[in-house]
Amino acid sequence: xxxxxxxxxxxxxxxxxxxxxxxxxxxxxxxxxxxxxxxxxxxxxxxxxxxxxxxxxxxxxxxxxxxxxxxxxxxxxxxxxxxxxxxxxxxxxxxxxxxxxxxxxxxxxxxxxxxxxxxxxxxxxxxxxxxxxxxxxxxxxxxxxxxxxxxxxxxxxxxxxxxxxxxxxxxxxxxxxxxxxxxxxxxxxxxxxxxxxxxxxxxxxxxxxxxxxxxxxxxxxxxxxxxxxxxxxxxxxxxxxxxxxxxxxxxxxxxxxxxxxxxxxxxxxxxxxxxxxxxxxxxxxxxxxxxxxxxxxxxxxxxxxxxxxxxxxxxxxxxxxxxxxxxxxxxxxxxxxxxxxxxxxxxxxxxxxxxxxxxxxxxxxxxxxxxxxxxxxxxxxxxxxxxxxxxxxxxxxxxxxxxxxxxxxxxxxxxxxxxxxxxxxx
Amino acid sequence: xxxxxxxxxxxxxxxxxxxxxxxxxxxxxxxxxxxxxxxxxxxxxxxxxxxxxxxxxxxxxxxxxxxxxxxxxxxxxxxxxx
Numbered sequence: 001x002x003x004x005x006x007x008x009x010x011x012x013x014x015x016x017x018x019x020x021x022x023x024x025x026x027x028x029x030x031x032x033x034x035x036x037x038x039x040x041x042x043x044x045x046x047x048x049x050x051x052x053x054x055x056x057x058x059x060x061x062x063x064x065x066x067x068x069x070x071x072x073x074x075x076x077x078x079x080x081x082x083x084x085x086x087x088x089x090x091x092x093x094x095x096x097x098x099x100x101x102x103x104x105x106x107x108x109x110x111x112x113x114x115x116x117x118x119x120x121x122x123x124x125x126x127x128x129x130x131x132x133x134x135x136x137x138x139x140x141x142x143x144x145x146x147x148x149x150x151x152x153x154x155x156x157x158x159x160x161x162x163x164x165x166x167x168x169x170x171x172x173x174x175x176x177x178x179x180x181x182x183x184x185x186x187x188x189x190x191x192x193x194x195x196x197x198x199x200x201x202x203x204x205x206x207x208x209x210x211x212x213x214x215x216x217x218x219x220x221x222x223x224x225x226x227x228x229x230x231x232x233x234x235x236x237x238x239x240x241x242x243x244x245x246x247x248x249x250x251x252x253x254x255x256x257x258x259x260x261x262x263x264x265x266x267x268x269x270x271x272x273x274x275x276x277x278x279x280x281x282x283x284x285x286x287x288x289x290x291x292x293x294x295x296x297x298x299x300x301x302x303x304x305x306x307x308x309x310x311x312x313x314x315x316x317x318x319x320x321x322x323x324x325x326x327x328x329x330x331x332x333x334x335x336x337x338x339x340x341x342x343x344x345x346x347x348x349x350x351x352x353x354x355x356x357x358x359x360x361x362x363x364x365x366x367x368x369x370x371x372x373x374x375x376x377x378x379x380x381x382x383x384x385x386x387x388x389x390x391x392x393x394x395x396x397x398x399x400x401x402x403x404x405x406x407x408x409x410x411x412x413x414x415x416x417x418x419x420x421x422x423x424x425x426x
Numbered sequence: 427x428x429x430x431x432x433x434x435x436x437x438x439x440x441x442x443x444x445x446x447x448x449x450x451x452x453x454x455x456x457x458x459x460x461x462x463x464x465x466x467x468x469x470x471x472x473x474x475x476x477x478x479x480x481x482x483x484x485x486x487x488x489x490x491x492x493x494x495x496x497x498x499x500x501x502x503x504x505x506x507x508x
Contacts, residue, residue: 067442097445137475138468 005184006423008191008258009090009246011082012360015051015239015347018059019085024364026346027372028395032223033347034237043202045209046216049225051239051348052200053078071139072152073119074199075112078242078353079149080156083108083193086244087157091258095158105190107161108150109179110244111172112197113352113410114204116144121203149197153244161189169410170312171269172196173243173355174418178267180247190252195356197242204351205238213281213316214238226349227376228313228342229323229384229391236314239348243356245363260423262363265403266299268292272413282318283409285325292329292407295417301403303330306338306419308371308398310362310406313342314349320383322407327387330405334386338405341374341392355408359418362404366422369399427507432481432500439476440496443469455497477503 010020015033017023026033033051040048053059060069060077063084072080084094095101119140127136142148147165154163162183168175173196180192198204208214217234218225226237247264270291278284296303309326313319327337343358344350350357365371373392380388402424407417437453444450445464449457459465465473474490477483477499483506493499 135475137472138470139472 003185003187004250005181005247005264006250006253007245007261007264007363008248008253009086010244010261010360010363011085011089012241012243012357013053013056013059013078013082014241014243014357015053015350018053018056020089020364023360024368027343027361027364028370030373030375030395031346032226032375034222034225036219036222039202040205045202045205046212047205047209047214047235047238048219049215049222049237050200050205051237051350053241071142073116073143074201074240075116075118075197076143076149076152078199078240079110079195079197079244080152082195082197082242082244083110083153084156086193086246090246090248091256094156099158102158102160104160106159106192107183107189108153108159108163108193109166109176110150110153110193110195110197111166111176111352112149113167113169113172114198115146116148116199117203118199118201119143121201153193159193161192167352168269168414168416169412170349170351170354171408171410171414171416172352173357173359174267174406174408174416175269176356177245177247177264177359177418178269178416181264181267184247184249191246191248193244194247195242195244196353197356198240198351198353200240208238215315224376226315226345228311228315228345229319229374229377229381230315231379231381233315233319233381235316236344237348239350239354241347241350241353241357243353243360245356245359262366262423263421264418265301265421266295266419267417268294268298269414269416270294272415274413278413280413281411283413283415285321287413288322288325288409288415289329291415292326292405292417295405295419299419299421301419305403306330306405307401308339308341308404310358310404311340311342312407312409314344320381323384323387337387337390339371339390339392339396340387341372343372345375345377355416359406359420362406362420366401366404366420369397369401371396371398371401429500429504432503433496435480436477436496436499436503439473439480440465442476443473453496455495455500457496458494459496459499481507483507
């Protein structure tokens with residue numbers, strides 16, 4: 001019998017909300033966090049809209065003293081705030097700096113797709129080019145190293161189990177949760193903070209703009225720009241933020257009387273090998289289907305048990321392909337297809353944070369018995385018109401909701417799929 | 427600038443980095459920056475950069491390496507300003 005793993009705490013810094021209460025309200029209302037970004041316009045980006053957590057500078061100042069703020073760039077800020085929120089939400093205190101106690105049973109796996117690009121672009125490159133390395137100070141490495149987020153969180157919370165940062169492009173957040181699930185199942189940790197984060201920076205988004213894969217047709221109408229599943233989808237909207245889930249071994253959680261949001265029943269990661277129409281930037285459909293089936297098998301459920309899907313669904317040409325892959329992998333027709341929504345329709349594509357933020361959305365939906373609307377999908381893409389009724393346009397109250405599948409796909413042809421179950425003490 | 431003024435400025439600079447804030451209030455010229463004030467050794471370069479900015483001086487790496495106590499820093503800065 002596998003050790004069971006449940007979610008006992010969550011924290012989220014998303015473009016449309018900070019904190020679980022605010023995020024739940026945003027999800028229910030279909031509130032968009034997509035805004036016009038003046039800096040992108042000034043820099044001649046084709047896409048001039050994005051999803052950035054609002055008023056976050058003030059949030060950061062509430063959480064960290066001056067000394068720490070000097071070491072916390074955009075990416076690390078979202079991750080650290082989400083981690084502290086999740087830790088407190090799970091019922092723990094954030095230790096004060098004077099305590100020498102270490103929590104050897106808890107670790108962190110939290111990654112980014114791109115990482116500390118703002119520090120590189122605004123400090124490292126200009127200062128190195130100007131011959132001023134001596135003046136850069138001591139805080140560069142900890143902000144640009146790939147493990148900058150997990151390292152900072154370990155220090156804030158005095159965590160002594162595995163502390164690492166993963167990276168698998170837009171699959172990063174999901175992958176972190178799956179790695180944490182496996183570590184707890186293996187008995188190597190009792191509790192893991194898992195998630196992802198990504199900074200908001202034109203330097204991160206420029207490469208996507210140059211590829212013409214981000215949305216340039218809705219600069220005057222930002223809230224309508226992120227249009228997963230829609231006939232008028234025009235590319236993804238870049239987003240930023242962070243989210244952390246506290247995953248905990250079931251008996252450990254029970255012993256301390258923890259509140260449980262949902263069970264992480266199973267998960268799988270794989271790669272399509274960049275073959276059979278898969279490439280660096282497009283998924284091999286067979287890889288996607290195998291990943292979904294493996295996650296379903298890992299959760300020891302039937303494909304028929306999946307009642308809802310929180311898709312990768314970014315608002316590109318790939319959305320209809322994804323829907324058909326789900327149908328085939330779960331052995332469904334349009335008539336008995338699960339409900340399907342895209343959290344990205346409200347927050348854009350938060351890259352390395354996407355899977356984590358969207359997994360928090362999934363757990364909140366299971367816990368609260370609702371499905372959030374997938375906004376901007378009124379004009380369903382013609383290739384998936386038959387699935388149109390399965391896309392919630394308004395919040396659906398669904399107390400009978402038991403199982404949601406969540407997927408993420410990333411550059412490199414990498415895939416991840418998670419199966420979340422409503423927690424019912426039985 | 428008098429030694430007393432330099433000392434006061436130096437304590438203000440260290441306030442950003444010292445983990446032991448109480449030790450800072452009781453600091454003397456003999457106070458050891460790393461051991462007594464619990465400044466993270468990696469941050470010493472930031473203390474030096476801050477000193478360069480605040481006092482308008484340049485401190486060579488070899489000179490910085492010799493600083494152990496608040497008094498060492500004050501003496502070096504005093505010499506540079508003289």
